[in-house]
Amino acid sequence: MKFNEYISTHHVFGTEALLEEADSRSAARQQLKEAAAKGAVARVRRGLYVSNAPRFADSGVDPYEVVSALDPDAVLSYHSALEAHGVAHNMGFECRFRTGVAKSPFSFGSIRYIPHPAEGGVPRQRVRGRATGTVYVTTREQTVFDCLKHPEWAGGIEEAVRSLSALPYLDSGKAAGLALADSASMAARVGWLLEAKSEDWRVPPEVLDLLRSASAGVASKLDKRAPSSRGWAKGWSMCLPDTEEEVASWVM
CATH class of the missing domain: 1.10.10 (Arc Repressor Mutant, subunit A)
Structure with missing residues (x-):
């Protein structure tokens, strides 16, 4: 050509x-x-x-195009996954993705592209880009896990909770499985959100029981980086970054 x-x-x-x-x-x-x-x-x-x-000439540069051209197997993650799923509460100027091709961040236009190490077998699905083509994004369940594990990469804990709770549905069993395979702290974080959305997401009581059992006896934080704790989720032995009423208001 x-x-x-x-x-x-x-x-x-x-x-x-x-x-x-x-x-x-x-x-x-x-x-x-x-x-x-x-x-x-x-x-x-x-x-x-x-x-x-x-x-x-009259078309902007779709970040998805950039990521896909860099690495067809790249997976949009963290806040970029929230945006790809259409639930981000606020739009960001970062594009985070898992890849084995790039290691250093780079900028183009108004977007900062931030690669994270590729993880074999991370649950993913395809979504259509804003301009053309498709790109991989973490599944809803993996996105819940990722954003609660690293809210600093998802716009902060309030942004993460508001955005995740806007998901129309997810497989609570898969989300719980990711948390149970990680730590008691993650079991508490994911369990807290699943309980808050139990009606909308039709979360079976037995899923919540498994997560409560896994997190029992371990004090954790909803936001591991929060400088102080102003609230307490008693059922999950978990410190909250704000009052229980305020944090509950983040759930859509």
Whole structure:
């Protein structure tokens, strides 16, 4: 494929993907260098570019396109997963994803891209991007686990709870299984949220019983980074970052 044809049909692309379709690899390398100098393409990071061909002139850069072009197996995670599932309470300017391709954060436009180590077997599903194509995102259950384990990567504990509770449904057994395999603290956090949403999510009592049993006798925190505790979830032996009434109001 001719270079100009390629950048007219591929909005975000990797150097290797370009070279694989080029009529001449050496010529394509030189044309890419010249195009970058002229502004016909913009460098996102090493080996990753955005085309500024006329057909893309009025379209912004979809972060999902960037992530997918960087690594087709990347998995949107944490707050980015909340956004992909359509439940984020606030929109962010970070795009977090699991990948084995990149290790260092990078920025393009107004978005900060933050890679996390890839984890084999992390539950994932495909979602359609805002512009084109699809990308992987953690499942609802994995997203609940992730955001309660690391609320600092999900916009903070209030943002995490408000967003997670907006999920229309999830498999409470799978969510509980992830927590039970981790720690007593995670059993308490996930159990607390499942109990708060038990009616909407149709959480079986036996699932809550398992989580209570796993967290019994261990004092934990809903937000591990909270400087102080202002409330107490008695049924879960868990400190809350604000009063019980205030934290309860975060649940949609």
